[in-house]
Amino acid sequence: MDFEEIYDFYFREVHLYVRSLCDNESIAEEIAQETFFKALKPIHRFDGKKDIRAWLFTIAKNTYFSYYKKNHRRLCDLAVSNEKEVDHTRVDLTERLTRQEDAFTIHQFIRTMSEPYKEVFSLRVFGELSFLQIGKLFGKGDSWARVTYHRARKQIIEYMEEIENERD
Structure with a gap:
């Protein structure tokens, strides 16, 4: 190539x-x-x-x-x-705004996460790399990448649940 x-x-x-x-x-x-x-x-x-x-x-x-x-x-x-x-292009679609707001909130939270959680999560979700490839990037194994990814995912879920509880 x-x-x-x-x-x-x-x-x-x-x-x-x-x-x-x-x-x-x-x-x-x-x-x-x-x-x-x-x-x-x-x-x-x-x-x-x-x-x-x-x-x-x-x-x-x-x-x-x-x-x-x-x-x-x-x-x-x-x-x-x-x-x-100020966002002047506001669309009156509550469902869409909620999804966009959640996506924005998640991206904001990801930026505050510590390494290697932030990078492993980003490589897996946005970069679509396999756990084996992620592990190799860090000089570790695929099981390390899996565990790190799932810990990052758990942090995000807990954060979103916390936000959801604050809204109620």
């Missing part, structure tokens, strides 16, 4: 994974592009024995963390300004 095919085949998945890490679409797009730029240089050394998607996700994760460290202040300011905006 040449690099253009790799880009076409995996860009969407890498972009969705990065999008799960950050709230800003344009930043996610930029980081996804940067991921493939960084992958282009050492692609000739990639032996094909490992999963290329997991390799790209690792590059994307590291690129995101580097970007975050460099731009932390700007990202905080952007998040505050986004919170102050």
Whole structure:
């Protein structure tokens, strides 16, 4: 597979994974592009024995963390300004709003989770990696990835139940 095919085949998945890490679409797009730029240089050394998607996700994760460290202040300011905006496109569909609100609440909570729970959950749900692939990324086994994923899932469920109880 040449690099253009790799880009076409995996860009969407890498972009969705990065999008799960950050709230800003344009930043996610930029980081996804940067991921493939960084992958282009050492692609000739990639032996094909490992999963290329997991390799790209690792590059994307590291690129995101580097970007975050460099731009932390700007990202905080952007998040505050986004919170102050009023949503003028409100749709009167209670069911849809509830689902969107729950999804937003879950994403907010995921961002506060500690590592490795946050990353394992994101890789499994948004990156659609197998437990074996996740375990390999962390240098562990698939059972470690399963246990970590289920603990993260349990934290999210407990948080959502807590929110639900506060609403009642």
